Amino acid sequence: MAFANPNITAYAVEATEFPDLARRYRVTGVPKTVVDETVEILGGLPQDMFVEQALQNVGS
């Protein structure tokens, strides 16, 4: 997604190495994706659903 749009930056974060981040974003299971500090996506989703959830606040 980051490669498709220059406005998007993607971080793959190793949760056990950075417990401060895991706590801040309430990571209790993986994979967990946090979009702009607000949207939370739990688990691995099919691409269509993932994109839809990631973009839920875009344009609103």
Added chain:
Amino acid sequence: MALLSTADQDKLRESFGEMTSNVRVLFFTQTLGCETCLHTRQILDELPALSDKIAIEEINFVLEKERAAEYGIDRVPALALVAENATGEATDSRIRFLGAPSGYEFISLVQAVLLVGGRSASLTDENRQKLAAVTRPMTLQVFTTPT
């Protein structure tokens, strides 16, 4: 000592053979107070041997704070993937890895290198169009654990 088996090296060499552009992996690291920086270095050292299109650039997180800030890196070990064209012009992929890319994360790193190196993305045209609606900066953080 090689971390990868000969069979895995051969498979990776074949995959990387499809790359059409060079990829520079910026490796932000520090000598002291970083438990997994050395392990990360060992993992990254495997890659250039498998493709002449992959280069690793080590950046001292302590001494080169500005460089780290430029790539939004505030902790180590961290990786930023940059595409380089034939004239050496660099384009930031905005793909980052925080923490050692071991276990399944190594596969993710390989996939990211292939993507930045020119392999077509798995995104459907429809989703690509939807993503075009993102006109302001957006940050995705995908949390994983080593497996």
